[in-house]
Amino acid sequence: MPPDAIVERPARPNNVQLTIDGTPVSVPQGTTIFDAARAHGISIPTLCHQQNENPVGVCRVCVVDVGQRVYAASCVRQAEPGMTVKTNTEPVVGVRKTLVELLMSDHPSPCARQQHSGDCELERLAAQAGLGQSRFPTRTTPRGHDDSSLAIQVDHESCILCDRCIRGCDDIRNNWVLARRGKGYQAGIAFDNNLPMGESSCVSCGECMVSCPTGALTNRGVVKSHLEGDTVDPTFLTGLPVFENVSGTFLGLNRNAIVERRFKAGEIICREGEFGATAFYIVDGMAEVYLASPIAHVKTEGGARGFLSKLTSLLTSRDEDGRNEESTRSYIPIDASVDLPYRSPIAELGPGELFGEMTCMSYYPRSATVRAKTDCTMLEMLRNVLDIMQRNKTFREQLDRTYKKRALDSHLRSVPVLAPLTADFIDHLREHVELLRFQPGQVICSQGEVADSFYLVRLGFVKVSQHRPGGDIVQAYLARGSYFGEMAFLTGTPRMATCTALDHVEVVRIPGDDFQLMLDRFPDIRRKLETESAEHVEQNRQRDAQVADVSMDQFLSQGLMEAQSLLILDLDRCTRCDQCVRACADAHDGVSRLIREGLRFDRYLVATSCRQCRDPLCMVGCPVGSIRRRNSLEVIIEDWCIGCGQCANNCPYGNINMHPFPVEIDDLLHPGRTVASVKVKATSCDLCLGHAEPSCVYACPHDAAHRVNPPEFFGGLLKRQKIAKQ
């Protein structure tokens, strides 16, 4: 508003009379010069101050001449009676220009904000002041970036230490995450105790970002993709409890990352095995979640045995053809708040529930098919919005409540060893367990620390590793339905391994006292856990003994050190008769799990067959947890594999094959009819469980095929070679 538009108000008894730029003004006592000037249409530039925050006067850009020895920061200096304020004299403008120039010397130009939207307040001031190249030397040591948050990009280089973000976080949102770190030249903003933003307790409300005058805190550019559906008004979202306390501006910036979708009853929302990048939040209506893939394993008729017979793959269910590696699990874990009962893998989801978190956060394939049971309204969202939701305290509480109410029971019962738990004890646990969330790479518990909790994995993958003098050894990857942290309680020792979140992980924490109570009340559980614990200790001991013997750079490069059991073929003996392949096919219903090709090491061919790796990367990302270790060695694939191919993609050695088989599926064009289609399931070597020796080795007539422990076998070989050279 131009100054001449100001209407002079009559002076009130408690008001202060002063003059600003020759204009007499009257303001209530306690008003700052900045506010007084603004109220009368006189603009004073500033950087560190904005109207909704308490002034701190750190940038000094708002300096004015109050007729004293030094210029005063108008945002903090209160108006005094009779004060004569000059805001725009040449010396004041000169000082201001110098201050901006100094700030610009420590600010990359253009910063991210200036590049994206052209509204960096510092750069605008510099442009207004006609500043070009700064006369002052720039900083030589970089201050760094922090890309750990999915929603907000932190560029410390652009930070001018105005503290607007800190006041937004602490005073406005009362989150108390942001603060200053360091002193003088080393000063900067910090999250919690100087943690990366993504690992801090930041709830991604976006207040800091909308407060920041420069490109130090900006919205991450992940909102360009346009989802199918109706754009949602941010005010509607902020009205939902799950978005309570989230900045509307922030939701506005992420407008394209969340859409409203309506589904008619019977409509498919997502299909198992498909890749995606979104999660769904049910606003109203009911949905059914189920596995469309048959729970069965692949069996091939003919081919391997018959000379002229046709190779046909069929699926055989457990009822028809039981397998001796059968799991005793009664629930199939999926990427939703519920698990699916094994016998009838179908469940319902209702308003306020979320599904597709792992697909959205970690890009895993969809774990189940979801169909609208009634007409549904859902919010489909991308990663950054889901991240905001998951950090929202209200949503966390809601998720926690829903989990405890609906899923805790089935989750505990899905763990075979916890099957004896009674309903009353589960009710007791309901009051005490806690859902905890961890970012990728975040340590959940560390080797050597005193145990205070037992954990169940609800979402994501946890890496269990042990620190050894030669380096860390990965003991296992734990998926949903697995548990950890029991050994320290059973043995009364500190934690024996470090558990780290491999991706976005959620665990259920059972406090130590409750776990101890469980062990005391259910001796069966204690006994089973003790048995498993003893097995793990023995396996670890054996592994350590093997690893200590070997140091072989050359076969580290082939990944052979990672293997626990290698199928090798002595090429000096092998007549390439393929008897091993035939035996494998015969032993596995006609589907061979080995290919007589692969890397060569010395005169040995490392056949393409599961190596039972120490670090079984194949297990990471299975959306339904159907690939798992048995007795910590053999990797087996359960019958509920949905054929997404994640394990086959993850295996660095190409040792998992996707085997096709014919199925009948619903004809989308003609409802009620079915059409022939092809699905796939993963197959891999299971070491011919139940036999003393794998069939491939047993059937080799030339003594060429061997299953060996690499460190033992190649260790001896290399020692012999070394001696021979000497």
Place this chain on the structure above:
Amino acid sequence: MRIDQTHRTWFIGTMAGVLVAAVIYVPYTLTSPEGANGGTAVGLVYGSLASACMLFAGLLGARKKVPIWRIGRAQTWMRGHLWLGFVSFPLILFHSGFRFGIGLTRALMWLLVVVFASGIVGAILQHFMPRLTTERIPLETIYEQIGRVRLQLVAEAQTVIDEVSAALAGNVSQATAQQRAASASAGTMGGVTVASGLQVDEGASAQLQEFFRREMQPYVANGGSRGMPLADRSRSQSMFQQLRLLLPPNLHPAIEDLENICEEKRELDRQVQYHRILHGWLLVHIPASYALLLLGAVHAVMALRY
């Protein structure tokens, strides 16, 4: 199967068996009025033992049909096949008194010789050939996949040729209008014979395509191409050397790629050759063995009955 020190027990057992049989045979043949004869008690014992050995050896084929039956490790069966099959030959000779006889007996004896000889050849081949294959064919692939690999090599070569042709065409198309005009009149510009350069590029591209179409594609795509120039390494080298002269140095790595593809094809041909050698003898050994067992059974029935 490689015959090494792990066969010591079988070897000693076999030799001991042969020695015992020979020790018994000498007095038997000297004391028999008509010499050693299959119809005598001792002769029948020799015949029965030899038949049992041959039968066991013959069962290896059946054992292989059921690789997952836990009825003894396949290598034990193979050792038995080798050594009992070996010992059956002297036993039959002792049984027949070193006579071939006539008719069915004669046929049987010749079949035995064929089976025994082919078996010995097979054992020798299986002892040496796997190592030879390993040494000489570093890029060995699955035998049944060789046809597919050949097609992949053709596709790979085609890609290289297309890239080289595109690069050469690019050189021509990037020429300025002035250069093109000079090229058309075969003149010079600034002391550089522009025209000849462009003509060389166009000509080289055509020659390369022609080489691929006439020589390389038929060679790489087909098995049994022994008579073709590229099958011979030295001739192949000289052909590729000529191609190098045609092309600018920056395209020489592509020529090396093509040369490597031909080298891989030669290796595949060698693998086919070795594989045939390694398994070819079975074409004689298996039918002859079946015939021997069948006729041997007929012989036994007839001899015992009549």
